[in-house]
Amino acid sequence: xxxxxxxxxxxxxxxxxxxxxxxxxxxxxxxxxxxxxxxxxxxxxxxxxxxxxxxxxxxxxxxxxxxxxxxxxxxxxxxxxxxxxxxxxxxxxxxxxxxxxxxxxxxxxxxxxxxxxxxxxxxxxxxxxxxxxxxxxxxxxxxxxxxxxxxxxxxxxxxxxxxxxxxxxxxxxxxxxxxxxxxxxxxxxxxxxxxxxxxxxxxxxxxxxxxxxxxxxxxxxxxxxxxxxxxxxxxxxxxxxxxxxxxxxxxxxxxxxxxxxxxxxxxxxxxxxxxxxxxxxx
Amino acid sequence: xxxxxxxxxxxxxxxxxxxxxxxxxxxxxxxxxxxxxxxxxxxxxxxxxxxxxxxxxxxxxxxxxxxxxxxxxxxxxxxxxxxxxxxxxxxxxxxxxxxxxxxxxxxxxxxxxxxxxxxxxxxxxxxxxxxxxxxxxxxxxxxxxxxxxxxxxxxxxxxxxxxxxxxxxxxxxxxxxxxxxxxxxxxxxxxxxxxxxxxxxxxxxxxxxxxxxxxxxxxxxxxxxxxxxxxxxxxxxxxxxxxxxxxxxxxxxxxxxxxxxxxxxxxxxxxxxxxxxxxxxx
Numbered sequence: 001x002x003x004x005x006x007x008x009x010x011x012x013x014x015x016x017x018x019x020x021x022x023x024x025x026x027x028x029x030x031x032x033x034x035x036x037x038x039x040x041x042x043x044x045x046x047x048x049x050x051x052x053x054x055x056x057x058x059x060x061x062x063x064x065x066x067x068x069x070x071x072x073x074x075x076x077x078x079x080x081x082x083x084x085x086x087x088x089x090x091x092x093x094x095x096x097x098x099x100x101x102x103x104x105x106x107x108x109x110x111x112x113x114x115x116x117x118x119x120x121x122x123x124x125x126x127x128x129x130x131x132x133x134x135x136x137x138x139x140x141x142x143x144x145x146x147x148x149x150x151x152x153x154x155x156x157x158x159x160x161x162x163x164x165x166x167x168x169x170x171x172x173x174x175x176x177x178x179x180x181x182x183x184x185x186x187x188x189x190x191x192x193x194x195x196x197x198x199x200x201x202x203x204x205x206x207x208x209x210x211x212x213x214x215x216x217x218x219x220x221x222x223x224x225x226x227x228x229x230x231x232x233x234x235x236x237x238x239x240x241x242x243x244x245x246x247x248x249x250x251x252x253x254x255x256x257x258x259x260x261x262x263x264x265x266x267x268x269x270x271x272x273x274x275x276x277x278x279x280x281x282x
Numbered sequence: 283x284x285x286x287x288x289x290x291x292x293x294x295x296x297x298x299x300x301x302x303x304x305x306x307x308x309x310x311x312x313x314x315x316x317x318x319x320x321x322x323x324x325x326x327x328x329x330x331x332x333x334x335x336x337x338x339x340x341x342x343x344x345x346x347x348x349x350x351x352x353x354x355x356x357x358x359x360x361x362x363x364x365x366x367x368x369x370x371x372x373x374x375x376x377x378x379x380x381x382x383x384x385x386x387x388x389x390x391x392x393x394x395x396x397x398x399x400x401x402x403x404x405x406x407x408x409x410x411x412x413x414x415x416x417x418x419x420x421x422x423x424x425x426x427x428x429x430x431x432x433x434x435x436x437x438x439x440x441x442x443x444x445x446x447x448x449x450x451x452x453x454x455x456x457x458x459x460x461x462x463x464x465x466x467x468x469x470x471x472x473x474x475x476x477x478x479x480x481x482x483x484x485x486x487x488x489x490x491x492x493x494x495x496x497x498x499x500x501x502x503x504x505x506x507x508x509x510x511x512x513x514x515x516x517x518x519x520x521x522x523x524x525x526x527x528x529x530x531x532x533x534x535x536x537x538x539x540x541x542x543x544x545x546x547x548x549x550x551x552x553x554x555x556x557x558x559x560x561x562x563x564x
Contacts, residue, residue, distance in 0.1 A: 143523025143524065166525075167525075205547070246422045247420060248416065251533065254529070258541075261521060
């Protein structure tokens, strides 16, 4: 290790603070991953780290040394930071003494490689960065092959997305694209689109969600755009006993995705040789 | 209306600010409901208001007058407040010019009156007040008869619960009780308990969730306590393709509750005279 950073005015600490700002992230092509669990998942997911900052006085557990050794072993510089400047650089109120600067990765839709009979989750716009994190966690749990955000202004490297995803940003393939690009790409890959909307009679449990399927969810406040409602192959709704706005977008996504998991699992029990849904149960 | 409040040091403004503090809420037996949608749902739910504060300069829509008239018609004093002191009293960054002080209502488990074949949602502890709000919204969407929180320290009148529930706190019956009380009450009412846990082979989709059912969910970090795991009638798990901690507690609740809705809906189609599930589809 190089000499520890002891001053909060050190240029590297200032750089970490500036990475809260999107322009600085985009300019440098980097972003910050914080905490043991997220950094571990990022390392497992093959993320490229530029620098790892550690502050042993803040470590919570005893596994940090192993993770640091693993990351240092890939040639990543490890820089020790005193507690006070580390607190200044950290995004969390209770920092765990681990901060990594990582290279942004491609989120182009053309980089996605759907396998056989994929299950995809498409969200038209993200109202709060934390919601995308929750959606990525849920998509991971449901064994989704990818998540597509149809709003080109979304920044998946926003610290709140990174935090709320608890590292799933590095596990679930993610694309950011326009609605037109997304519809064209899904059509080209022969993936059937199911738009969730209150304005249909078909319940999500009555639709056939096996095969190559993309579940499409709109914003909590306005629902899906006319473009999606008109151009999707199917429209489905979750039955609502109460107020029309009772489910938030992430919850609607989770309920529909796990209905797809149920149907795919039922299919798997009767045909254990079908390969396309392996990931959902691996 | 009485004379408008124009000073931020008015005792009523100070009282509103102090109601952010639980001790003051408990001492006065009151709490604050903010914004058009929440106050409307509270009025519809029969909540008793002590005072309604209005600041017409902050109104967003044109329906406020009707809501104010409705509440004034029940004998509730309506007090006009200038924009500056109103902003001081409001909890939201962008206040909508409507703040009500309401009487706390009973959340004793003995006050719950389960109908035939109820669907209940039980959560062992609430990690963040906002999560309870999300759970109440989801429980409403699923047509739950009641939500029970097994942590006697939970304050359902916390402003973050009220806000995150978007008024559902006044719609879905809610009880706060100890785990022992809850188990005893559910047993006495012959309601079958389904504890969600990764440590079982039974999928939530393979369990029979029709009839009188309580879905029990633990905390995101630690899951359910041994007490619940041992004393529940059944244990079920949501199949997880990815990391074990991918679903947050509210999401696990939503997915399991909507599986119950699916099963109950299927039963209803084959037996349209069964009355106990009417609320799920009303």
